[in-house]
Amino acid sequence: MASLKEVKNRINSVKNTRKITSAMKMVASAKLHKAQAAIENMLSYRKMMNRMLTRFLSTIDASLGAPFTVEREVKRVGIIVYSSNSSLCGAFNANVIKRLVEVAGRYKTIKKEDIWVYPVGKKVEEAARKLGFNLQGTFQEMAGKPSYEEAAKLAETVIGQFVAGELDKVEIIFHHYRSAGVQELRDNAYLPVNLRQIEKEVALEEEALEEAGKTERKSNKEPARIDYIVEPSVEKLISALLPTVLKLKIFTALLDSGASEHAARMMAMQAATDNANELIQDLTKQYNKTRQQAITNELLDIIGGSIK
Numbered sequence: 001m002a003s004l005k006e007v008k009n010r011i012n013s014v015k016n017t018r019k020i021t022s023a024m025k026m027v028a029s030a031k032l033h034k035a036q037a038a039i040e041n042m043l044s045y046r047k048m049m050n051r052m053l054t055r056f057l058s059t060i061d062a063s064l065g066a067p068f069t070v071e072r073e074v075k076r077v078g079i080i081v082y083s084s085n086s087s088l089c090g091a092f093n094a095n096v097i098k099r100l101v102e103v104a105g106r107y108k109t110i111k112k113e114d115i116w117v118y119p120v121g122k123k124v125e126e127a128a129r130k131l132g133f134n135l136q137g138t139f140q141e142m143a144g145k146p147s148y149e150e151a152a153k154l155a156e157t158v159i160g161q162f163v164a165g166e167l168d169k170v171e172i173i174f175h176h177y178r179s180a181g182v183q184e185l186r187d188n189a190y191l192p193v194n195l196r197q198i199e200k201e202v203a204l205e206e207e208a209l210e211e212a213g214k215t216e217r218k219s220n221k222e223p224a225r226i227d228y229i230v231e232p233s234v235e236k237l238i239s240a241l242l243p244t245v246l247k248l249k250i251f252t253a254l255l256d257s258g259a260s261e262h263a264a265r266m267m268a269m270q271a272a273t274d275n276a277n278e279l280i281q282d283l284t285k286q287y288n289k290t291r292q293q294a295i296t297n298e299l300l301d302i303i304g305g306s307i308k
Contacts, residue, residue, distance in 0.1 A: 004294065007287040011280060018276035024088065025269035028262045032180065035259035038146070039177065042255065046248060053245055056228060056237075067163045068193045068242050074168045076114040077107055078136070078158055080190065080250070081128075082174040082257035083121030085144050089265035092175070093123040095185050099173050100124065101131065103187050116167065118154065120254065146258050151251035159246060162191045174253040175260035181267065183260035190249065193242060 083096045104115050117133040119125035121143040128135055136157075142150040161167045170191040176184040230237050 004287065004290055007283055007290060011283045011287065014276050014279050014283065018273055018280070021269045021272040021276060025266055025273060028266040028269060032259060032262035032266055035177075035255065035262055039255050039259055042252070046252060049245060049248060053241060056241075068159070068191065068246070071192050072168050074107065075110065076116065076167055077110060078116045078118065078161070078167045078170040078191075079103060080118045080154070080158065080170065080172045080253075081120065081124050082143065082253060083119070083124035084257075084261040084265075085122040085140055087123065088268060089261055090268040092183070092261055092264040093121075093127075096121075096124055096173060096175070097127040099185055099187055100128065100133075103171055103173060104133070118158065120154075120257070142254065143258075146251070146254045148247075148251050151254050152247045155243070155247040155250040158191070159243060167191070172249070172253055174257045175264075177256045177259040177263065180263045183263055190246070193246070 079100065081096060081100050083093045087093065100117070104112075107115065112132055113134050115133055116136045117128045118136050118139065119128050120139040122140045125135065125138060125140065139150070139154065142154070158167070158170055162170060169189070171187055172190045173185075173187045176186050178184055
């Protein structure tokens with residue numbers, strides 16, 4: 001059995017660790033509130049942009065979305081993947097790395113050097129380098145401080161490479177923030193753009209917002225078909241509108257990933273704090289039992305000595 005001093009030292013050690021995990025939980029909670037505010041502030045813009053795009057796309061020929069909608073044989077693929085720069089957020093980064101390996105595994109006929117990875121976050125960048133993927137730069141600063149300008153630059157780079165034929169397909173891996181306790185890991189096609197798939201994504205987004213109580217439930221009636229008059233031309237509008245939507249998608253994923261990271265860290269630190277409290281209780285019981293046993297032994301020695 002451990003001595004009283006050893007048990008007491010361990011109790012103090014666990015208490016010090018609890019202070020750290022509790023402080024990290026509060027910091028993560030504060031950052032999460034800021035990330036939630038950023039997402040909510042962008043919701044209206046994203047909602048109206050997607051609604052405008054889907055309503056407009058329903059009135060035109062899908063082929064007008066070229067060159068962003070061109071499908072070709074996949075010889076080189078790009079993967080934009082989001083993680084955190086730091087650890088202590090549970091299985092957040094491990095799940096991202098695992099999904100990256102799964103997505104890359106779908107392209108068995110493609111050489112590893114033809115799988116271009118755009119790592120947004122230190123953890124996935126280090127893992128992708130060890131796994132031997134072809135990294136296309138470092139975006140750690142963007143993961144630490146979400147910025148639309150930096151997200152737009154990444155989107156422009158990837159879009160330019162796709163239009164130039166350097167990439168045949170682009171996928172995106174990120175955590176979608178649903179609530180503080182639920183973060184959904186997604187891997188979606190980014191390029192080529194499936195114009196009709198966008199409509200389905202918007203419908204799912206509207207349904208999620210309705211469930212969260214952020215919008216009113218709509219009737220089941222289909223929206224009226226609108227005949228738009230476009231100046232200067234439909235082609236020019238699409239060529240300007242689609243890149244804007246693609247840039248917004250990169251930035252949205254960045255905000256989603258950031259909020260999910262803070263939520264995962266907050267939950268992990270809460271669990272660590274709870275475990276520390278339980279461990280302190282167990283160690284305190286052990287300390288009291290050991291102390292009581294020591295006092296009992298001393299009393300028995302005294303009583304035994306007085307009888308003699």
